[in-house]
Amino acid sequence: MESSGYPVERTVKPYLIGLALAVTLTAIPFALVATGALTKGTTLGVIVAAALLQIVVHLRFFLHIGLRTPRENLIALAFACVLIFIMVGGTLWIMFDLYHRMMV
Amino acid sequence: MTASASTMSPPPTAEQYEEKEFGFWLYLMSDAAIFALLFATYMMMVGNTAGGLPGKELFSLERAAGETALLLLSSTAFGFAAVALSAGERSRTVIWLLVTFALGAGFICLEVGEFWGMIQEGAPPERSGFLSAFFTLVGTHGLHVSIGLLWIAVMIGQVLFKGLTAPVASRLMRLGLFWHFLDIIWVIIFSVVYLPGLL
Amino acid sequence: MEILGRFTIDSLPFYSVIAASGAGVTVLGGLLVVGVITWFGAWRYVWTEWLTSLDHKKIGIMYIMVALVMLLRGFVDAAMMRSQQAIAFNSDGYLPPSHFDQIFSSHGTIMIFFMAMPFMAGLINLIMPQQIGSRDVAFPFMNSISLWITTAGAGLVLISLVIGRFSTAGWTGYPPYSGVEFTPGVGVDYWIWAVLISGIGSTMSGINFVATIVKCRAPGMYMFRLPLFTWTVFVTAALMIFAFPALTVACTMLMLDRTLDMHFFTNGMGGNMMNYINIFWLWGHPEVYILVLPAFGVFSEVVAIFSQKRLFAYLSLVFATMAIAFLSFTVWLHHFFTMGSSAKVNSFFGTMTSIIAVPTGVKVFDWLMTMFRGRIIFKPPMLYMLGFLVLFVIGGLSGVLLALPPVDYVVHNTTFLVAHFHNVIIPGVVFGYLAGYMMWFPKAFGFKLNEKWGAWSFWCWTIGFILAFMPLYVLGFLGMPRRMEHYEIAAWQPHLIVAAVGAFIIFLGIVCMAIQLIVSLRDREELVDMTGDPWNGRSLEWATSSPAAPYNFAVIPDVKGLDAFWQMKAEGIAYKQPDHYEDITLPRNSSLGLMIGVLGGVFGFAMIWWIWWLAILSMGVIAVLIIIRACDDHTNFVMPASEVKAIEDAWFAKIAKAPRNEMEDDPGFAGFPAPEGTA
């Protein structure tokens, strides 16, 4: 999120940290599914948690979202998160409710 | 506008790059909404196999892992290109862009192979609601990656021919946003489609 | 593979006289335009000054012209429906069902997508950058693409009159009826592609407007100093960015069902049509507020200017706008209360819907409070404002009734619903845009519109509207479903006849507007607006000349507070010519936007008719054009200070000999006298 044509000084470090974290957060759920070590429900929980964490990792280390990011970008991101939550959550709520009312 | 008084255009100002980046960011948010709805549709339709094959018998953990690895590495490679760019090193930028391109292209190859295999197995998108949703969701991501590849190719050309000028650098930064964004979408794809499907 | 896809000679509209004449009129209309331009040898002018222009003001005017053309088509449709229903008691009328259903589908589609949306985008383009003290929108080139692909979508709807048929599935295109199984043929595909293509244009417009308002404000123009119109534009544009993806997704999936035989919404095979309805309204509901919020913005400007008073409770109005926008994403289910959701879901969405009445009510009363202790001048824009206040409240009331699920069970899908939405759209959206049109016309063309004919148009619209739509409320209670081609119930007919008369009076209103335009063109010398500030305005768009110079502001103004221009006038610092000017960078013309639009239309056409080679070819060329543009580092040009000075000098000379501001002649005038001349 740089403001002039040239990016501000970039170093390799965040990318390497990001890569390491992303690899870990990918490996854990994949391993769980491959081995079936935990119950289905727990595994799902781990998958969701790892995905959410990994999204944050990507935003932080690859997209460099942080305190220096222009405020309007952050507002847009937050607004998008809220709306997407409403749209996806609402859709699932509505559709599963309808499903239970109709497929008997 | 009258053509009477046009001199050579001046270089864009820093604010103009910022505007462009912000505009592009808004586009990504809008695109995220598209993906979100495709995800919601997929989640609703995973069960609608209409007697056809379910995900469990179609997906392969190894392939999904391979695709994930390629995409993640290409994202990192793009990061290195950005580092080279900020250091003003033209040839290193190009090399890392090429690496990014190659990894991304590898991802597309794997995905096309996967789709082809599913079609061969009698699981094309027109087989069931579930498969329609699967192909559309994953295919939309794949389409984005392909567009990203085309864009990388264009940018390699620009770096080679124009050098790391300010406009080129600004375009590369936007390309970076796009490429990393697609990586995030992929994380959600494997967490929503492949892993639960194989569980 | 057929070279022309599924096109056959039967696709031409010789199957009925009415269809053939519709096609004939469309073709003739096109030829007429081409003929006129050729006759005046104006191609060069049209090309360089308009079609390839990236000036936001010209793009705005072109949007409004598109809206105007499509309005004619939309109105003809409405007139045909009204006359059919007036006579179709125990008879088939003059329209067969297969034609009637194309008409209500195209009427709804055109009015929403190709009349209201372009009209809105036009007004925004024309005014918003000037209100914030900017020289252009953030992305002038993308602006031109938005315009031309919206136009391409409109073009597809027009072409469907001549080649093939239009959709019969209504503007909502509900599957499974709109699926191939029940409606094969090209009709629904025309609808899908017209909507998809223009939807992408709208998303881009949304991005453009938000970026402009966030990034291009003049110094001192803080967000909480934005004029209310700009605020509503900002919020609307944010809605466009997030709502249109839903339309894109819904239409794309329907397209995949139809074209690639997929099963998103089919009966059986794992399809689920309820999801279409869900996603469609996820866009559809925010869309109606996308349309109405800018109209609210216009009304906010109109009421302050013509009450000659500061806008009452600016902050309340801003927060109400935000609240409406946010809530509009939480109510979409009210369009399908009757699908069978549980009481929990229905009452949640019903409650969220009725909450919208609160911020809307706040707006209504704050506008009224703006009139309170003002000096109201009844120019046509203000007349429309007052008509809106009275009529919209009734439409809002019926909306709140619909928000009660048990009530909706009874009147959903009846003409009560039709009455509701025309009752909010015509007094709200259409009156708002017309008020904007009459108020800002001088800003676009440098002369005012005739006020007598404007007033007449207002009265025809208002009376016609009441006659045309109030009976539909009654008909809804009498059980008349929407989209009825004929009926057997005698009690309906009198109401339908009154409604037809009402539509005719609305038509007279449109005729008055045409006359107004012609008369004003004729009298443009007398109606000329020399100062650029014909109404004694308050915000910055009145600080530019009429029409504004390509750069809007030779010197970007320094904003000190709300009502920036008013304040400048109050402090006597308006109309001061600076002692020197600087070079100004402006976007260079480009024909690529037009080409991308045309090719987008060709692509849609090819997809509708399954002409795959053409689809691939047009997409390929679009990609090439975009790459060409993406490699171009010289998209701007510089207007030298000397040229700026020449333009400005001419304007200041005009101001110096400006006749008295005509608002001053109004007996109710209470504001600043017009500038005496330059200092």
Next chain:
Amino acid sequence: MATAPIIDPKGPIILAERNLMFSATAIMMIVILPAFLMTALFIWRYRGTNRKARYTPDLAYFWPVEVVVWGVPAAIILWLGIHLWHNTYELDPYNAINPSVKPLRVDVIAQDWKWLFIYPEQDIAVVNELVFPAGRPLSLKITSDTVMNSFMIQALGGQIFAMAGMQTRLHLLADEPGKFWGRNVQYSGAGFSDQQFRAIATTNEDFDAWVEKVRGAEEKLDTATYEKLLKPSQKVPVTYYSDYELNLFDTIIAKYAHNDADLTPSSETAEPAQ
């Protein structure tokens, strides 16, 4: 046959729905009427030529006004919201009307462009005529064997959609014998305008007599007859079937089954954060 249910409700459901509408309209008048009055008054009083009226060009804020302007509509909506919530639960079309009375069960199938009514307890089927005893609740299961339709007998109550592969429910009750008008209100193609039926509330005796009459009909609704009936047709006259294929309603729904496996949210992950 059209009666305005608003003026003349024929059953308790529509009566309740109408009363909700009346009371909502009445309460909203608290803000609607002032809006009208203020408009009229201000236009008159503050017309530009009236130099006697006070003119305060800079009046832009007065907090008590804001309190009223936000508060009063909010209070009304609060009132409305409570009634909305309550009535939506009460009037859920899935609710049985009077649990102590055994309802009459009828299975409804929408076709292009007609309605098929199956009486599982009477073993009869009828096209385009719905006969039922007044005073006894009518319990409908509704589906469609074509596009989406919406079933409504406005004189008795609201509508509900009919969709292929799915089943919706509607409960109605007629207070007194009478003839009503029922139809599809969701556009469904060329025959839509004529897709209507007679809904007849009878006395108990008349109903039994009618059932006997239908039982005497020659035709039976077997698979072949059903397939024939399913073909699109318009203005179909009332047709009686003395018997029908076993489980016809469920077979029709099953035709469009999504899947045998259960579709529950459990197999999905939570929504993506963005």
